[in-house]
Amino acid sequence: MKYLVRQNKYLLPAFLLVFLLAPISTLHAETLKEAIAKVLDDHDRILAAKADLSASKTRMDETFANSWAPTLTTTTHYGHERRMSKASAANTDMESRELDFSITQRVWDWGQAFADVEVTRYQKMQMEETLDLTRQALVLDAISSYYNLDRTQKMVSFASKSADNIKRQGEVEDIRVSLGKGYSADVLQVKTQLAGAEARLVQAKGALLLAENHIKSVFLRSAEEIAKLEVTDPDYTKLPDTVEEVVQRAIESNPQVRQLGYMADMMGSTKKSLLKSTFFPTLNAVAEHKFKDKVSGVDEFEDETLVKFEITFPLNLGLSGLDTIRAAGKDTEAAKRRYGDMLLMIEEQARSAWSNLHTARANAALLNSQADLAEKFLELAREERKLDKRTLLDVLNGETALINARSDAASAEADVKIAFYTLMQTMGALNLNILE
Numbered sequence: 001m002k003y004l005v006r007q008n009k010y011l012l013p014a015f016l017l018v019f020l021l022a023p024i025s026t027l028h029a030e031t032l033k034e035a036i037a038k039v040l041d042d043h044d045r046i047l048a049a050k051a052d053l054s055a056s057k058t059r060m061d062e063t064f065a066n067s068w069a070p071t072l073t074t075t076t077h078y079g080h081e082r083r084m085s086k087a088s089a090a091n092t093d094m095e096s097r098e099l100d101f102s103i104t105q106r107v108w109d110w111g112q113a114f115a116d117v118e119v120t121r122y123q124k125m126q127m128e129e130t131l132d133l134t135r136q137a138l139v140l141d142a143i144s145s146y147y148n149l150d151r152t153q154k155m156v157s158f159a160s161k162s163a164d165n166i167k168r169q170g171e172v173e174d175i176r177v178s179l180g181k182g183y184s185a186d187v188l189q190v191k192t193q194l195a196g197a198e199a200r201l202v203q204a205k206g207a208l209l210l211a212e213n214h215i216k217s218v219f220l221r222s223a224e225e226i227a228k229l230e231v232t233d234p235d236y237t238k239l240p241d242t243v244e245e246v247v248q249r250a251i252e253s254n255p256q257v258r259q260l261g262y263m264a265d266m267m268g269s270t271k272k273s274l275l276k277s278t279f280f281p282t283l284n285a286v287a288e289h290k291f292k293d294k295v296s297g298v299d300e301f302e303d304e305t306l307v308k309f310e311i312t313f314p315l316n317l318g319l320s321g322l323d324t325i326r327a328a329g330k331d332t333e334a335a336k337r338r339y340g341d342m343l344l345m346i347e348e349q350a351r352s353a354w355s356n357l358h359t360a361r362a363n364a365a366l367l368n369s370q371a372d373l374a375e376k377f378l379e380l381a382r383e384e385r386k387l388d389k390r391t392l393l394d395v396l397n398g399e400t401a402l403i404n405a406r407s408d409a410a411s412a413e414a415d416v417k418i419a420f421y422t423l424m425q426t427m428g429a430l431n432l433n434i435l436e
Contacts, residue, residue, distance in 0.1 A: 006225040011209070032231045036142045039134060039219055040432075044262035049134040052172040053127040067113035071106040081294065094294040102288045107309070110280040115273035122266035126259050127210050133255035136430045143421050143435075145214045146231070149223055151414040152208040155407045159201040162403035166194045169395065186392040193396040196228070200403070232435065234420045243354045250350040251343060253428030260342045271328035278321030281313035289290035329386060354424040360419045364412035 010084060041047055081096035106113065170190035194252040212223035219226055240246050251257060315321075378398035384390040424430040 015150070020097075026372040029228070029230045032143070032146060032229045033432050035219060035221075035226065035229055036139055036435070037432055039138065039142055042220065043138060043218075046131075046136050046140055049127070049131040053124070053131050056120070056124040056127040060117065060124050064117050067116055068106060070103050072102070072174040073100075073102040075100040075102070076223075078357060083296075092299065094299060096295050097293045098295050099291040100288065101290075102286060105285045105286050107283045109282045110276045112273050112276035112280070112282070115269050115276060118269040119266055120272060122262045125262045126266070129255040129259040129262065132428075133259065136255065138430070139430050139432070140220050140421055140425045144418050145166045145211065145218045146226060147414040147417050149208075149211040149215055149227060151411050152204065152211045153227065154410040155204040156201070156208050158403050158406045158410070159197065159204045160381060162399055163194065163197040164201050165203050166190060166197050166396065167397055169392070169399075170194060181420055189393055189396060193400065196400070197403070198278050204407075234417055235434070235436075236420065238422075238429075238434065239357075239423070240427075246354050247347050247350045249427040249429070250346050254426065257339075257342055257346055260335070261389055264332065264339045267328070267332040267335040271325065271332050274321075274324050274328050281311045284310050284312065286310055304380050349424075350426050353419065353426045357416070357419040357423050360412065365410065367405065367409040367412045371402070371409045374398065374402040376403040419422065 071435075076099045078095075078097050081092070081094055083092045169188065174187060177184060215221070215223045215226050240249065286306075287306050288306040288308075290302070290306075292298075292304065294303040295298070295302065364391075378401075380397070381390050381395050381398045385392065385395050421430060421434070424434055
């Protein structure tokens with residue numbers, strides 16, 4: 001018994017230690033990819049696009065059923081029937097009842113039903129591309145909003161440091177003036193620069209608020225949470241080697257191109273359906289069964305069955321069908337023209353996205369170099385100021401140049417990353433895997 005007590009004495013703390021430390025080992029920082037995955041599951045833009053796709057699938061099933069499934073029609077009546085006969089038969093005056101069942105099965109319609117189903121199939125395919133387009137647009141929006149948040153946070157930080165440095169410089173100048181070693185004009189110059197720095201800080205904070213507001217609308221979470229996400233740098237090796245490859249991939253894979261292509265195909269199928277329904281008859285098989293009591297002057301119960309084939313050919317004598325066909329032809333032509341225009345637009349977007357990325361990368365490299373040079377200049381200017389080899393204005397100008405250079409460099413880095421993901425979206429290749 002004493003042995004068990006001693007064992008429990010050591011086992012209980014051990015179990016508690018394992019229980020407390022186990023969750024820690026499984027914790028990891030949330031990544032941008034994981035956060036965007038949650039957005040794609042919950043955001044109303046995606047849910048709306050999924051609902052549209054589901055509705056299009058249901059309409060496709062509905063059209064197929066209406067075209068090929070048999071139709072059961074039930075008709076009944078109860079009323080008073082009076083027949084006045086001019087022949088030798090006697091007049092009748094009876095309570096009439098009848099119950100009819102009719103099953104109609106389409107046998108052949110010269111391809112109209114196939115065309116109708118094809119129309120809904122193309123509509124479903126359009127909704128699939130719409131969902132893909134919405135998903136990629138939301139991914140790009142989420143990525144861009146994250147980098148804009150990061151950009152504006154850095155701008156606020158730089159502007160705040162600049163204002164603090166200028167304030168400290170102003171305090172030094174005040175002391176110099178009180179000791180008779182400084183100039184009042186220098187103090188005024190510091191105050192002027194400080195006002196400009198504080199104005200830049202206000203502008204940066206305003207931009208940060210806008211970025212935070214957009215973060216909430218995209219991620220449905222606070223900006224503080226999103227700012228803590230782990231982010232990997234873009235994998236630029238996934239880019240094609242030439243702009244021509246970018247254009248080719250965009251034409252082949254961009255959802256907008258495929259969507260308008262399906263639209264043109266759908267209009268062609270719509271024209272085919274209208275042509276068949278306007279100028280060709282429909283052959284149906286019909287089976288009818290009737291239960292009649294005191295109907296048509298017959299004072300008894302009747303049971304009647306009829307099986308037949310019937311041909312239906314409605315024709316408007318004003319030949320409105322010709323106008324319908326002409327209108328459908330123009331709709332088809334318009335859809336094809338829009339498809340051709342979309343190809344030109346996608347090619348332009350692909351070339352522009354390629355150019356924007358390369359311009360942004362070159363600009364970022366130059367601005368980073370400028371920031372490095374500005375920082376070195378400011379260090380030297382401050383040292384030389386202590387030796388009275390530089391004026392206060394030189395130091396303040398260096399301070400302003402440094403903060404502007406750092407802000408511009410941070411903004412340019414964000415532009416490079418956004419340009420990369422924009423190019424991937426133009427090629428129809430922007431998905432969560434690109435964030436790995």
